[in-house]
Amino acid sequence: MSTTTLSRSGTRWRLASGLTALAMAGALLPSTAAPAEAFPEQSTCHRSLPTAISGHIDHAELGKRLAQLERTSKGIVDVDVAGYTNHGREIWTARVGTGDEVILVNSQIHGNEKHNVHAVLNILQTLSTNAKQAQAIRDAVTLVFVPMLNADGGEANQRQNVMTWDEVVADFPQLAAAQRAWNFNVRNQGFDVNRDFNPNLDYVPDPADFPGSSAGTGWYITPEAQTLRDVYAALEDEFGVVDVFVDLHNQGPCYSGDTLDGYSPMSISARFIADPAEHGDWPLFDYDASRQANLAVLDGMQARGNSPYGAVTRYPQNINLPGTALGSFALRGSATVLFETSGNSTSTGQKRMGMAIKQIEIGLMGLIDAVADGSWRTLDPERYETIPNRTSAN
Numbered sequence: 001m002s003t004t005t006l007s008r009s010g011t012r013w014r015l016a017s018g019l020t021a022l023a024m025a026g027a028l029l030p031s032t033a034a035p036a037e038a039f040p041e042q043s044t045c046h047r048s049l050p051t052a053i054s055g056h057i058d059h060a061e062l063g064k065r066l067a068q069l070e071r072t073s074k075g076i077v078d079v080d081v082a083g084y085t086n087h088g089r090e091i092w093t094a095r096v097g098t099g100d101e102v103i104l105v106n107s108q109i110h111g112n113e114k115h116n117v118h119a120v121l122n123i124l125q126t127l128s129t130n131a132k133q134a135q136a137i138r139d140a141v142t143l144v145f146v147p148m149l150n151a152d153g154g155e156a157n158q159r160q161n162v163m164t165w166d167e168v169v170a171d172f173p174q175l176a177a178a179q180r181a182w183n184f185n186v187r188n189q190g191f192d193v194n195r196d197f198n199p200n201l202d203y204v205p206d207p208a209d210f211p212g213s214s215a216g217t218g219w220y221i222t223p224e225a226q227t228l229r230d231v232y233a234a235l236e237d238e239f240g241v242v243d244v245f246v247d248l249h250n251q252g253p254c255y256s257g258d259t260l261d262g263y264s265p266m267s268i269s270a271r272f273i274a275d276p277a278e279h280g281d282w283p284l285f286d287y288d289a290s291r292q293a294n295l296a297v298l299d300g301m302q303a304r305g306n307s308p309y310g311a312v313t314r315y316p317q318n319i320n321l322p323g324t325a326l327g328s329f330a331l332r333g334s335a336t337v338l339f340e341t342s343g344n345s346t347s348t349g350q351k352r353m354g355m356a357i358k359q360i361e362i363g364l365m366g367l368i369d370a371v372a373d374g375s376w377r378t379l380d381p382e383r384y385e386t387i388p389n390r391t392s393a394n
Helices: 018-023 059-072 115-127 132-140 151-156 165-171 223-239 287-302 325-331 350-373 381-386
Strands: 078-084 090-096 101-107 141-146 244-251 255-257 266-269 312-314 335-342 390-392
Touching: 059 078, 059 090, 059 115, 059 151, 078 223, 090 115, 090 223, 101 115, 101 223, 101 350, 115 132, 115 141, 115 244, 115 335, 115 350, 132 141, 132 350, 141 223, 141 350, 223 325, 244 325, 244 350, 266 287, 266 350, 287 312, 287 335, 287 350, 287 381, 325 335, 335 350
Parallel strands: 101 141, 101 244, 244 335, 266 312
Antiparallel strands: 078 090, 090 141, 255 390, 266 335
């Protein structure tokens, strides 16, 4: 797996919507994928199902699949090791395209949210073909995927990474007398990596900033957050601004929306910062761009017509999480998109997994198409406010 710096191109393309359909051919979908006409009822609000973890892609299998994609694509998919987890597992990036617009897609920042890895591999397969639409996207957009950020948490099938506070202090001796970070889980002995980000990419952990809170920024104390920061910073150096940052998550199975008959298979969000002025001077912050990017996802989903894939809600809008990757990168000027697909590895059965994977593919390809042809910039950001709100089930 080599590192190749691809040249930037000023070429802009007006794309047909055909590539979104092409992506749905599903050559890499698991054999458990359900029929498209309805979501199978194989999850529960009140208990975990005995999910076969073998149905998901683990770290070793991901390495094999990425190497195969790089080889069979003849380098169109450029795979690199960007860093390592706390337990020394590779954190890979996969890069496709040479265009001026840049999209960074992160997956599995929470270890038990596993469906997204399948979707990323499927999209990489689609974008690496010789199809005219795939080539047009590659000419217009540079896409960088982090398919599995939190492999240690994935192996442990837990939300957090696997890291003790003592290991943090060993890395940052200045924290020896500090209070332990608020996002540390004593039972799982790990950190919620998605609370460890800071809009200042050069931030050095300061004991005065601990233990912190959900309304504050993070510290880059986990190697997983450090790696995603470094990938983002390198793209900033190359492109000036990372146009769009996407974070792929799985929500629990039991949420509802205003128009969805009590079931919300996917929610999206553009909002993670209540008041950007609270976090310093970040003049590139652009909430309208985030809303436009989310609308491109919505439009891609709803272009499927009367199907479950168009049932999209908005993640709660009163959220204020500057310590997330989405919050910190939004402050730096990226349009940010949260995907929350229903279910995770402890609440979703095999039959629903294929549907969840396809949801991600359809929505993400809708965004990629819109960034490639520039149409996302023409969307009315106020229309984002009409997306039904997601609420918790009883």
